Amino acid sequence: MNLFPLYLTIKVSFTATLITAALGMVLALVLAKKDFFGKNALDVLIMQPLVIPPTVLGYYLLVAFGRSSFLGRFIEDVFGVQLVFTWKGAVVAAFISSLPLFVKPARAAIEEVSGELEDAARLLGRTELGVLWTITLPLAWRGIAAGAVMAFARATGEFGATLMVAGNIPGLTRTLPIAIYDAVQMGDDFTANMLVLIVTLFSFSVLYVVSLFTRGKF
Amino acid sequence: MSLSFSLKKKFREFSLDVDLTLDEDLTVLFGPSGAGKSLTLKMISGLERPDEGVVEIDGKKIFDSAGRVDVPIRKRGVGYLFQDYALFPHMTVARNISYGLKGIEAAGVKERVGELLDIMRLKGLEGRFPSELSGGQRQRVALARTLAAGPRILLLDEPFSALDYQVREKLRADLLKIHERFPITTILVTHDLEEAFMLGGVIAVINEGKVEQFAGREDVFYRPATRNVARFVGSRNIFSGVVKGVEGGDVVIESRALGEIRAERREMANLNTGQKVDFCIRPEEIPVIRKDKGLTGGRPMNLVEGEIVSTTGRGTTHIMFLKTSGALLKIELPNFVVRDLALATGESVGVLLKKESIWIIP
Numbered sequence: 001m002n003l004f005p006l007y008l009t010i011k012v013s014f015t016a017t018l019i020t021a022a023l024g025m026v027l028a029l030v031l032a033k034k035d036f037f038g039k040n041a042l043d044v045l046i047m048q049p050l051v052i053p054p055t056v057l058g059y060y061l062l063v064a065f066g067r068s069s070f071l072g073r074f075i076e077d078v079f080g081v082q083l084v085f086t087w088k089g090a091v092v093a094a095f096i097s098s099l100p101l102f103v104k105p106a107r108a109a110i111e112e113v114s115g116e117l118e119d120a121a122r123l124l125g126r127t128e129l130g131v132l133w134t135i136t137l138p139l140a141w142r143g144i145a146a147g148a149v150m151a152f153a154r155a156t157g158e159f160g161a162t163l164m165v166a167g168n169i170p171g172l173t174r175t176l177p178i179a180i181y182d183a184v185q186m187g188d189d190f191t192a193n194m195l196v197l198i199v200t201l202f203s204f205s206v207l208y209v210v211s212l213f214t215r216g217k218f
Numbered sequence: 219m220s221l222s223f224s225l226k227k228k229f230r231e232f233s234l235d236v237d238l239t240l241d242e243d244l245t246v247l248f249g250p251s252g253a254g255k256s257l258t259l260k261m262i263s264g265l266e267r268p269d270e271g272v273v274e275i276d277g278k279k280i281f282d283s284a285g286r287v288d289v290p291i292r293k294r295g296v297g298y299l300f301q302d303y304a305l306f307p308h309m310t311v312a313r314n315i316s317y318g319l320k321g322i323e324a325a326g327v328k329e330r331v332g333e334l335l336d337i338m339r340l341k342g343l344e345g346r347f348p349s350e351l352s353g354g355q356r357q358r359v360a361l362a363r364t365l366a367a368g369p370r371i372l373l374l375d376e377p378f379s380a381l382d383y384q385v386r387e388k389l390r391a392d393l394l395k396i397h398e399r400f401p402i403t404t405i406l407v408t409h410d411l412e413e414a415f416m417l418g419g420v421i422a423v424i425n426e427g428k429v430e431q432f433a434g435r436e437d438v439f440y441r442p443a444t445r446n447v448a449r450f451v452g453s454r455n456i457f458s459g460v461v462k463g464v465e466g467g468d469v470v471i472e473s474r475a476l477g478e479i480r481a482e483r484r485e486m487a488n489l490n491t492g493q494k495v496d497f498c499i500r501p502e503e504i505p506v507i508r509k510d511k512g513l514t515g516g517r518p519m520n521l522v523e524g525e526i527v528s529t530t531g532r533g534t535t536h537i538m539f540l541k542t543s544g545a546l547l548k549i550e551l552p553n554f555v556v557r558d559l560a561l562a563t564g565e566s567v568g569v570l571l572k573k574e575s576i577w578i579i580p
Contacts, residue, residue, distance in 0.1 A: 116304045123294075126292055138308050
């Protein structure tokens with residue numbers, strides 16, 4: 001059995017989760033702490049992947065980052081990176097789809113930290129960065145960690161958008177969910193069953209880990 | 219150290235306009251809920267921004283809307299005790315206390331924390347988390363944390379409201395001791411009269427965003443400046459009348475509710491005949507006379523007769539309401555007096571409104 005899809009999925013999901021966590025943290029903080037024009041619009045935009053069909057999302061990404069688009073050419077010319085039909089395209093698809101799953105719980109966790117505690121820290125002489133580092137983040141980290149685990153899980157399961165953006169190139173962009181689809185199409189029951197088993201076990205463990213975070217077991 | 223501030227802030231239905239200068243004493247900001255007490259503290263500390271105003275500590279401006287001075291919260295040197303303490307739940311008692319200590323080496327921190335644990339009777343609890351402490355301990359940790367940072371002024375927002383009665387009594391006494399040890403200009407906010415009287419050498423009575431009286435506690439208690447203050451300090455017996463004249467040291471007042479009343483004349487603005495005045499008398503300053511006992515030889519001055527219409531035991535005292543021909547008087551008597559005179563609802567008695575106990579509200 002070819003285990004490349006498993007390896008690729010882990011690589012893609014891990015990279016995507018790192019980007020999601022970094023950018024998502026900034027977005028969660030801004031959404032939780034700041035009031036600005038267009039805040040609701042930004043929120044709606046980030047949450048889109050939760051409701052929009054993955055193929056539609058993939059189509060948008062294809063159009064946006066394709067070699068004929070301005071953005072796609074810009075990225076290719078400046079960074080020398082081609083996104084469409086490469087594993088990096090799969091990362092972009094996974095990142096966009098998993099972002100809401102991180103931002104939502106992270107924002108809620110940050111908002112839940114009492115403003116009075118942050119005020120108390122300011123009154124005791126701390127800078128805004130100091131308050132964030134010693135009060136807000138330590139008290140919100142459970143929600144943030146749970147969000148990161150959910151985002152990782154979502155990234156491993158990404159199918160529709162990935163197929164649109166990265167395609168299904170064996171040994172190059174064929175991720176686990178796509179490999180399952182392929183195996184079923186080919187009538188390769190053994191591979192399909194094994195991959196399904198791996199994904200199922202993984203999904204269960206993810207939700208278990210998340211429940212440990214939210215029940216405060218860590 | 220001294221603190222002076224003049225602050226204005228408007229909300230839709232509420233506007234606040236306070237102006238006070240305080241010295242190294244403990245000043246109580248007293249008034250009903252919603253009067254703007256906590257808001258005042260928040261504006262001094264910078265947690266809330268006034269529409270306009272000035273805040274000065276030791277003559278140095280930390281806020282001035284006109285001069286565009288707005289020192290950030292962290293640099294104001296204001297110690298603030300929140301009503302529910304705002305202890306950091308993820309830090310131990312020791313870490314909470316040392317949180318605001320900066321610029322000193324580890325050994326110094328340890329020494330300072332140890333010293334505060336000692337003063338605050340928190341020895342042995344340094345490793346506990348806030349969730350493992352009683353209400354009184356939490357309050358003391360919060361106070362220790364605030365003092366550790368070395369504040370120039372101290373703002374206490376209803377520091378005892380979350381505690382039960384016995385703990386509150388003890389901690390009030392503690393607070394006075396601590397204030398002696400750290401004589402920082404302190405403002406304590408409360409809506410509790412007993413607390414205001416016990417703690418405040420100076421009391422500012424605030425109502426609907428305005429300071430109605432700012433004076434020593436005896437003044438506020440016995441010589442209220444306005445009807446509202448009289449009401450807030452528990453002087454329920456407030457009446458109106460017209461000055462009939464001044465005879466010797468007495469002011470003679472004709473009151474619809476009580477008839478002719480004589481009040482001792484105090485050093486106050488001149489009272490003209492025919493002028494309308496309000497006067498009050500504290501419920502615990504009114505002696506009761508049974509008509510079948512005593513009352514020999516002439517009718518005493520300011521005798522008011524009536525029927526007791528309600529009697530309520532309050533533990534150490536009894537509260538009675540006396541219905542006279544034109545008024546309802548509240549009287550507070552020690553239990554033994556009630557027992558000795560066999561006072562009960564339905565009895566007809568006389569009360570003396572002693573002229574030296576009557577205060578004419580200026």
